[in-house]
């Protein structure tokens with residue numbers, strides 16, 4: 001078995017703000033069948049500490065960025081965990097990233113530098129009796145690992161992989177913090193981890209990791225462009241040879257319409273009717289002629305939902321309906337609350353796992369009009385539940401949906417609708433196409449059947465990660 005330590009700031013079902021958690025939580029069991037034993041290193045947030053059963057200290061650090069810390073080995077929800085117990089950094093109520101003022105915790109750079117430091121120590125042999133062969137880092141919160149390994153003189157011995165789930169988040173810090181972050185000032189250069197006058201944790205990882213991956217092949221290509229690289233496209237082009245795109249899967253147990261405890265289970269799309277009626281009742285929506293569209297999303301610029309607000313007439317004028325579950329930007333929350341003034345629009349502001357299942361089971365279509373989307377998971381849930389995805393042609397949305405073009409309909413392979421460019425006009429046109437397809441029962445049933453048959457699990461991607469680790473270790 002190849003021993004791998006996965007390092008991340010979130011992991012479902014313990015602590016989650018988005019898809020990163022789903023992926024980090026799903027990888028260990030997906031990889032178990034591939035000859036990979038994966039442990040997960042997480043910050044000791046209150047929710048994580050509480051979920052761990054019996055835990056054993058395996059590493060101590062008397063002063064980790066301002067206080068004593070230790071690593072505890074334990075298990076929860078079938079995950080083999082190492083948890084960084086550092087109360088001065090992680091024992092805080094509320095959001096894992098934001099303080100009570102809604103802004104990033106001021107010491108976020110140090111909090112996640114500490115996570116990366118400890119991962120590097122484990123990689124450098126810090127835990128008796130267990131030595132990972134690969135450190136698999138996720139996003140900026142774990143991106144300083146290669147830098148610290150280098151500083152510890154251990155980078156030759158161990159493989160490092162950095163997965164980019166979203167290049168919009170860089171982990172920037174003021175250079176005055178170089179010392180407090182235990183970073184080598186000589187590497188604070190344009191060729192190093194300096195980014196427009198700040199320290200960039202992500203850039204350090206992009207330059208230092210042996211291999212880079214991202215969560216879809218299309219996003220891998222987009223990352224090298226000015227339009228999607230968020231200022232790091234030059235670095236991505238530089239590291240092109242080390243970069244690959246491996247599509248996310250979904251947790252096929254948690255998201256299985258035949259066994260889902262949150263819904264009235266079903267094996268074929270006919271079983272959606274009971275769930276749709278229940279969802280309409282729950283959301284206070286009347287009967288209607290057109291499709292019931294759902295959205296389950298963070299409300300941020302990335303997700304393009306401001307465009308949906310403006311494209312809504314295209315749907316509502318044709319008898320369609322919208323039910324949205326989301327939270328995030330205050331302005332978007334307010335705008336959706338006021339859109340719910342229309343009897344055919346229902347909005348729930350908040351985060352609700354069980355309701356997300358009821359919405360995906362009860363909806364006819366799921367809308368994902370993102371401006372960029374590294375992979376996206378809700379369109380995959382939609383496919384599995386026979387809830388037709390209507391998505392922007394970008395990132396993982398481009399890779400996971402087969403557009404209902406004339407050719408794909410004739411070949412009977414279409415699974416959803418894609419639109420491009422990401423504008424109000426193109427989204428409106430997609431909603432009009434949706435209503436037309438929905439009005440044709442034979443076409444609609446075919447889409448649902450195709451969608452439910454599409455492979456959205458981890459099989460192929462788990463094999464791709466396992467092959468990547470092997471290839472990396474063979475090159476060491």
Ligand code: ADP
Nearest residue numbers: 018019297298325326350351352356376377378
């Ligand atoms: P991102 O990670 O960019 O937010 P993804 O589509 O990859 O986008 O993952 C989002 C995850 O978070 C999915 O599992 C989705 O169901 C979940 N999610 C998002 N918003 C909510 C919400 N308001 N309530 C429940 N689950 C949500």
Ligand code: GLC
Nearest residue numbers: 019020165215373374375376
């Ligand atoms: C990020 C991306 C999303 C992706 C998720 C998991 O949050 O925004 O597209 O599915 O990570 O990789």
